Amino acid sequence: MMSRIENIQSELVENSLDAMLITSPYNLRYASGFTGSTGLSVITKDHAFFVTDFRYTEQAAEQAVGFEVIQNKGSIYDVVTEIITEQNITKIGFEENHVSFSTYASIKESFECELVPVSTLIEDIREIKDDAEVDLIQEAISITEAAFEHILTYIKPGMTEIKVANELDFFMRERGASGVSFDTIVASGVRSAMPHGVASDKVIEIGDMITIDFGCYYKGYVSDMTRTFALGDPGEELKKIHQIVLDANLKVSAAAKAGVTGAELDSIARDYITEQGYGEAFGHSTGHGIGLEVHEGPGINFKNDQPLVVGNVITNEPGIYIPGLGGVRIEDDLLITKDGNRNLMQSTKELIIIDEK
Numbered sequence: 276m277m278s279r280i281e282n283i284q285s286e287l288v289e290n291s292l293d294a295m296l297i298t299s300p301y302n303l304r305y306a307s308g309f310t311g312s313t314g315l316s317v318i319t320k321d322h323a324f325f326v327t328d329f330r331y332t333e334q335a336a337e338q339a340v341g342f343e344v345i346q347n348k349g350s351i352y353d354v355v356t357e358i359i360t361e362q363n364i365t366k367i368g369f370e371e372n373h374v375s376f377s378t379y380a381s382i383k384e385s386f387e388c389e390l391v392p393v394s395t396l397i398e399d400i401r402e403i404k405d406d407a408e409v410d411l412i413q414e415a416i417s418i419t420e421a422a423f424e425h426i427l428t429y430i431k432p433g434m435t436e437i438k439v440a441n442e443l444d445f446f447m448r449e450r451g452a453s454g455v456s457f458d459t460i461v462a463s464g465v466r467s468a469m470p471h472g473v474a475s476d477k478v479i480e481i482g483d484m485i486t487i488d489f490g491c492y493y494k495g496y497v498s499d500m501t502r503t504f505a506l507g508d509p510g511e512e513l514k515k516i517h518q519i520v521l522d523a524n525l526k527v528s529a530a531a532k533a534g535v536t537g538a539e540l541d542s543i544a545r546d547y548i549t550e551q552g553y554g555e556a557f558g559h560s561t562g563h564g565i566g567l568e569v570h571e572g573p574g575i576n577f578k579n580d581q582p583l584v585v586g587n588v589i590t591n592e593p594g595i596y597i598p599g600l601g602g603v604r605i606e607d608d609l610l611i612t613k614d615g616n617r618n619l620m621q622s623t624k625e626l627i628i629i630d631e632k
Contacts, residue, residue: 279306280323280341282400287320292391293364294319296355299373301567302397304495307339315351316342317358317367326354352378356385368393395572402564402572403586408496409610412565412588413619415491415498416608418450420622422489423502432481432506432631436461440474443489452491456499456569460488467503467601470559470594481507481631484517484601490569497569499590500620501606507631513603516595517626519551520603523593524624527561527575528607531591532615537562537579544593545577553595556602562590565608587611588619 283306287295297303297316307316307325311334314327325342327335328351335344347354359367369382371392383390404412422443429442440459447455462472464483472486479485488501503517523544530543541561548557562575565588573579575589583589589611594604605624609616 279400280318283318283397284320286396286400287318287368290368290391290393290396291366292368292393293366293388294359294362295368295393295396297370297397299370299397302370302373302401305397305401305567307335307342309335309338310495311335313351315355317355319362319364322362324358326351352382352385355382356387359386359388364388366391368396370394370397398572401566403584404566404588404610405586408566409588409619411494411496412498412608415452415456415493415496416500416619418447418452418491418493419489419498419500420620421450422446422491423487423500423622426487427504427627427629430479430485430506430629432479434479435476436463436466436474436479437476439479439487440489443487447489447491452493454492456490456492456497460486460501462486462602463506465599465601467603468596468598470596470602470604479506482509483507484509484513484603486602486604488604488606495567497565497567499565499569499606499608500622501592501594501604502622502624502627503603503605504627504629506629508628509601512597513601514626516553516597517603517605519548519553520593520595520605521624521626523547524591524605524607527591527593528609528616528618531589531609531611532583533585533611533613534582536582537573537575537589538577540575540583540589540591541577541579544591548593548595553597556595556597557593558596559594562592562606564589583611585611585613 311331317324325339461474463485486503490498544561560576564571592606596602
């Protein structure tokens with residue numbers, strides 16, 4: 276874990292900061308390995324402090340290697356105030372996206388130093404995955420793909436979307452997932468036109484196109500997968516749309532490599548879907564980074580002009596949604612490598628039509 280502390284310390288120098296206050300649970304886990312629910316960290320140029328209460332001091336001592344663990348008896352921020360004084364800190368970075376207004380008001384009052392908002396300092400470091408992180412994402416994906424294979428044999432006409440979603444969720448937990456990475460989306464028939472149609476009590480019928488978008492947490496890291504398949508024949512237009520979305524997904528996969536920007540990748544999918552006459556029906560971005568969170572950088576969208584780098588893990592998820600008819604989305608997770616990219620998923624993307632019997 277020391278290299279992560281050192282990475283953050285070198286960012287302090289870059290940003291002319293004496294210290295960084297880490298309160299985001301994801302950033303805290305990344306920096307320290309701590310998996311508990313209460314704690315914060317102060318990292319200075321030559322020291323790393325971890326503050327938590329008596330419930331977690333033992334756990335922090337075990338997990339937060341390289342940190343000096345301090346138990347707070349009163350307010351956790353009182354300890355930070357003491358660290359600021361003892362370490363002669365004059366400028367401390369804080370995560371403005373993770374600090375409530377009331378907390379900000381009180382720490383501004385008690386900290387005798389300048390508070391500098393640095394929302395993405397650690398998030399930017401997190402965008403580049405090391406081998407151990409890739410292995411955990413790969414394991415989360417393997418569990419997710421096994422659940423997809425299972426659901427293809429499980430799903431039957433007359434089942435509700437919620438029943439299918441629950442089966443996916445339980446299956447992944449039985450295989451070692453600690454939880455789902457977001458509320459499982461099962462959108463069937465006309466509901467598949469809703470990009471985020473979280474499972475409802477709609478009954479799945481013969482002829483429905485069914486989009487399932489789901490993932491799990493494995494040892495803190497996520498997977499994110501979407502496949503669209505049919506129960507019986509979904510009709511010509513939806514079959515055509517499925518092929519267009521698949522082709523767009525494959526074009527993104529072929530182009531994804533270090534040096535290409537998120538905006539360029541996004542436009543590859545968007546331009547192709549627009550050429551095919553469905554541009555208006557693709558309303559979301561082509562992808563996003565995954566890791567400790569299911570949505571993190573880099574964004575695969577029109578706003579991101581930063582080039583991808585080796586170690587990014589991104590989703591590739593074009594879609595087409597036609598209200599009143601249905602929709603299709605296909606999503607893979609790609610690792611950017613020195614040779615291009617590696618698709619971390621093996622599951623077929625061709626249209627599966629399940630025999631309705």
